Amino acid sequence: MSAQPLTDFxxxxxxxxxxxxxxxxxxxxxxxxxxxxxxTVWRNVIEELGAEAAGSLIRKSGLEVAALCRGGFFPAFxxxxxQKAIDDNKLAIDQxxxxxxxxxxxxxxxxxxxxxxxxxxxxxxxxxxxxxxARAAGVKLAIEPLHPMYAADRSAVNTMGQARAICxxxxxxxxxIALDVYHVWWDEALSEEIRLAGEQNTLFAFHVCDWRPDTxxxxxxxxxxxxxxxxxxxxxxxxxxxxxxxxxxxxxxxEAHWAKDQRQWLSEIKQAYLNYV
Ligand code: ZN
Numbered sequence: 001m002s003a004q005p006l007t008d009f010x011x012x013x014x015x016x017x018x019x020x021x022x023x024x025x026x027x028x029x030x031x032x033x034x035x036x037x038x039x040t041v042w043r044n045v046i047e048e049l050g051a052e053a054a055g056s057l058i059r060k061s062g063l064e065v066a067a068l069c070r071g072g073f074f075p076a077f078x079x080x081x082x083q084k085a086i087d088d089n090k091l092a093i094d095q096x097x098x099x100x101x102x103x104x105x106x107x108x109x110x111x112x113x114x115x116x117x118x119x120x121x122x123x124x125x126x127x128x129x130x131x132x133x134a135r136a137a138g139v140k141l142a143i144e145p146l147h148p149m150y151a152a153d154r155s156a157v158n159t160m161g162q163a164r165a166i167c168x169x170x171x172x173x174x175x176x177i178a179l180d181v182y183h184v185w186w187d188e189a190l191s192e193e194i195r196l197a198g199e200q201n202t203l204f205a206f207h208v209c210d211w212r213p214d215t216x217x218x219x220x221x222x223x224x225x226x227x228x229x230x231x232x233x234x235x236x237x238x239x240x241x242x243x244x245x246x247x248x249x250x251x252x253x254x255e256a257h258w259a260k261d262q263r264q265w266l267s268e269i270k271q272a273y274l275n276y277v
Contacts, residue, residue: 003237006248006274013038013066013247014269015207016045019262020253024054026262028061034266038247040066041099043092051098058099066247067142067178067205068096073109074126075119075156082122085109086129093130096139103140103204105178110156119156124166127175134174142178142204143167147186149218160184160193167202179239180207180251182222185230191238198242206239208232208277209252222252224268226276236277248277 014036016027024045031039039058046054058065071092076082092104108123110116127141134141143163146155157163163177177197184190197203210228215221225232236248250269257265 003233003240006277009035009270009273010037011246011248012036012270012273013040013064013249014266015040015069015249015251016042017069018250018252018257018269019266020258021262024049025057028058028063030263030266032061032063034263034270036266036270037064038066038249039063040069040105040247040249040251041101042069043095046095046099051095055099065099065101066249067103067105068092068099068101069105070107070144071104071130071141072106072123072155075109075111075114075122077111077114082126086126089126089130090133093134093137093139093141097137101139103142103176103178104134105142105144105205107144107146108155108157110151110153112153116151116156120162120166123157124169127166128170131170131172131174140174140176140204142176144178144180144205144207145183147183158183159187159189160197161189164193164196164200164202167200173201176202176204178205178207179203179235180209181230181232181235182207182209182211182251185211185235190235194235194238194242198239198244201243203239203242203244205246205249206236206244207249207251208236209250210276217255220253220255222254224252224254224257225250225272232277248273
């Protein structure tokens with residue numbers, strides 16, 4: 001399956017972490033100047049300003065917010081720590097509402113020494129505990145399955161199927177899935193899970209980057225689209241066939257790319273977006 005080629009930037013959103021050296025004002029100015037209409041905001045860049053000021057800065061730039069990253073990290077050994085996580089997720093929901101983000105992306109969490117099924121149960125319970133707050137704020141919650149290399153301490157939710165199981169347990173239109181090609185490209189069930197997510201209206205977000213076969217770091221060596229081995233066009237075709245018509249969000253953590261002039265980096269991203277997404 002192959003996607004219709006992208007010929008413009010109308011569905012391009014860039015994560016602030018992709019241009020980590022920039023603060024929020026610099027990101028907004030430069031994305032807008034480059035004709036990039038969407039921004040996904042990481043909490044580190046709003047925390048220096050406060051959510052209200054960040055919201056007005058973004059509104060002034062004319063950019064549309066695709067999402068707030070990130071909430072989650074629900075599992076913990078003590079009830080007090082689990083409650084702390086729930087409170088932090090409610091704060092993230094408030095921040096999302098303040099900046100006009102329709103959803104909070106969840107990196108669900110895992111704790112070394114806790115069996116993964118127990119962690120997934122705590123994730124489900126943690127999301128459930130945030131739902132009334134999310135409903136009142138009008139903010140959705142997108143579970144992002146993370147590559148299994150992160151199962152020890154970042155996320156016990158490692159496949160689209162595991163994310164779907166949580167969605168099915170909670171049965172709430174506010175709960176869905178953020179599909180990041182970096183995390184799920186290898187999964188033989190991917191096409192079928194995308195089809196099911198389309199059917200269940202749970203496909204909330206689509207993140208792109210690439211997997212470098214000679215990856216040098218598990219967190220900060222993502223490739224620009226075209227630098228790796230992911231069939232990004234094929235996955236985009238599948239998500240669009242499943243009814244997804246939202247943002248194509250570029251999310252790249254890369255020491256190598258952060259070391260560049262960030263305006264140059266942004267123009268490389270735009271070119272790669274047209275060629276490889
Ligand atoms: Zn992502």
